[in-house]
Amino acid sequence: MTISEFLLIWVVISAEIATCRVLPALILRGRPLSYRITEALGYIPPAAFAALIANDLYSTQASAMGLWANVMPLIASMAVLLVAKKTRSMIWCCIAGVASYIVLGLI
Structure with missing residues (x-):
């Protein structure tokens, strides 16, 4: 792959990412969202955090060790749950x- 091909792909992908992120914000700017949409959007941060935690708790690399x-992160997470x-x-x-x-x- 040449530099010009790489730059072309990079520019196209960057434009699409910017469009997908910025366009909804521009369209919805200044408009109040309904309660259902606000509630649904409120579930995104906990779901993303839970996905990150689940990825750390159930690692395929740990099973090889x-x-x-495998048990150590689960026990540590139980301690965190109790403290939380x-x-x-x-x-x-x-x-x-x-x-x-x-x-x-x-240990």
């Missing part, structure tokens, strides 16, 4: 997750 490598239920604080959840993962890594 043995059973403990008790404190409802993101910083304490992060601290609990990192601390429990370090402690479990030392």
Whole structure:
């Protein structure tokens, strides 16, 4: 692939990405959204975060390293869930997750 072909592909893809992201914002600018749409859009951040977490909890690379490598993130996530239920604080959840993962890594 030559540089000119690469640049052509890059420009076309960049234009489409910009169109897909910017065009809806320009069309909906200044208009109030319905309650159902606002509620549906509110589910996007938790769903994206859950997908990231699930990807870390169920890693195929960890299964090649043995059973403990699969169980350790699950135990650390249980500690985070307990801290989240008790404190409802993101910083304490992060601290609990990192601390429990370090402690479990030392075992």
